[in-house]
Amino acid sequence: MxxxxxxxxxxxxxxxxxxxxxxxxxxxxxxxxxxxxxxxxxxxxxxxxxxGSLLDRGPLSLREREIVIDRTCARTGCEYEWGVHIAAFAEAAQLTDEQVRATVLGDASATCWSAAEQALIAAVDALHERATLGEAEFKALSAHYEDAKILEIIQLCGFYRTVSYLANALALPLEQTAARFPR
Structure with a gap:
């Protein structure tokens, strides 16, 4: 169809x-x-x-970067961009099927994530819900990431929220090779 x-x-x-x-x-x-x-x-x-200059690697590892992008796209309901990233990068980022599913359906405390990854997801969720990080979220990020990485995390969330707005508002058809949200 x-x-x-x-x-x-x-x-x-x-x-x-x-x-x-x-x-x-x-x-x-x-x-x-x-x-x-x-x-x-x-x-x-x-x-x-x-x-936006965020289409390059930056200071985050591929895995960290993809967790931030995938969670941001999932939270904005952007199956288009989430699916493109899962198809293109999930394997290289060593995301398990459980972790891919958790980017959409899990929360920051899901046991499939390390403590550092839980801090990443909590930060993405806070930025999505409140457009800021509370003291606890910033402290958790700071325990695992240097300032340059924290800035990149915040910028990635904002950039991929914009990407999600574009893909969703333009009603882009899902790419044929992209993954689909888990149900």
């Missing part, structure tokens, strides 16, 4: 050489995601999106 089209039409190939080069750098040879194709069709939006 074909999925409905996004609310704003994505750029179609052939792409301008500069855009193709940007897609190649981000996607490493895979076809560009619908989200990227929609954004790239609008120069200012694409420039601002890429200027």
């Amino acid at each position: 074909p999925q409905p089209a996004p609310r704003i039409a994505p750029l179609q190939p052939p792409y301008p050489p500069e855009i193709q080069g940007q897609f190649d750098r981000i996607m490493r040879g895979a076809p560009p995601l619908a989200l990227f194709r929609v954004m790239a069709g609008h120069a200012r939006a694409w420039e601002k999106f890429r200027a």
